[in-house]
Amino acid sequence: MTKRAGRERAGRFLAEGAQAVREALRYGQVYEVFVTEIAAARNSELVDEARAADVPVSTVTDRAADGLSETVTPQGIVAVCELLDVSLDEALAEPKLVAVLVGVSDPGNAGTVTRVADAAGASAVIFAGDTVDPHNGKCVRASTGSVFHLPLARSRNITAVFDACRKAGLRLVAADGHAKTDLTRVDLSQPTAWVFGSEAHGLDPEVLDAVDDVVNVPIFGKAESLNLATAAAVCLYAGHLR
């Protein structure tokens, strides 16, 4: 289940480490927790919390825990969770502020943007096009639990995602470093779906053509750009700061 195909087949994924397991127990659907003896001693409250919620807790050897881990330094605690993603319609049922990731292949970036979207009060995050799987272990860890906090949807079909956003009453605004308009001039009075592309390649011209507005985060100094997470933070908070 550390591989995408295995996750799809099983309908489950692994949330690894104390923080992810804690958030999974609180906000997700956990089938089972695997823990080494040492990790159980270190995370006794978490083990108690799982048992109190009738989640089976199995003690495993260090070697078995390593086999369940994607990281170089396994924390010895892993939760088997139900896949997180819901349908587009479900994710967009009460649209306020939405983050749409298009072609974001770096799982750390996808996770950090999910964390920022959660903090900014987004009602959903959509993983669109060739974006990484939200259940990817690095994405889950970088989100520091946020993948469990708000509805996530996935679709390879970018047009379907944009149509669903519009149908839900959202204005589509893409962030692009080369945009002619800057963030301070865009209309954010309506519920907004912010569209973010990959740090390396940005957004394709067809994507930029398909949205309502394309804006940049203005650069006042000599920096060439912001990284994806910091640019997304400025965009997603912009509506709150006016």
Added chain:
Amino acid sequence: MTKRAGRERAGRFLAEGAQAVREALRYGQVYEVFVTEIAAARNSELVDEARAADVPVSTVTDRAADGLSETVTPQGIVAVCELLDVSLDEALAEPKLVAVLVGVSDPGNAGTVTRVADAAGASAVIFAGDTVDPHNGKCVRASTGSVFHLPLARSRNITAVFDACRKAGLRLVAADGHAKTDLTRVDLSQPTAWVFGSEAHGLDPEVLDAVDDVVNVPIFGKAESLNLATAAAVCLYAGHLR
């Protein structure tokens, strides 16, 4: 020169990788460039740029390049540069927006915040208290060249830094997750020095007592916090987004 003590003694530091070398040649003071044959072929424009600026370029073996590198995968190009930091008074000569890092020990975070400060048009970044050395290789790389773009100053004496900021007409505003006031309510009409602490420990009570305002970046969802770089991005851009 990959170690702090060596840098201090030599008054020089190493900027590693094509991007850092490019920004150093454009904005810094470079004494010499070391490059492997392979890296020279890959970065011929950069080598030409150095030679055009009368900077000596020496071809070195892969082994010598590895010895000059702090990274696991050396890029084979390194510039020997003059130390970047200036005095507090110099850094605060034309104060607009300033970022003050207090006790930020993670070099990646310090570099990313320097990049954000540069993008937001800050006039200086101050590395105060137990903050990492701005010449640390990871800090230089995470800044993607921004350490060369704006004045940097260092002081272990936090009180001296705050006094200098006030003397320069800056209001000191600290970002703290536990603050009672939120960012949207703080006065940003005057030139502001934003004070940021470490991601792990935040800011000490004495530091919070010594500033003019302490504010949080409001969390609208279920996320516990933002990471340092994203929180700093929202704070540093807040004045531009009103």
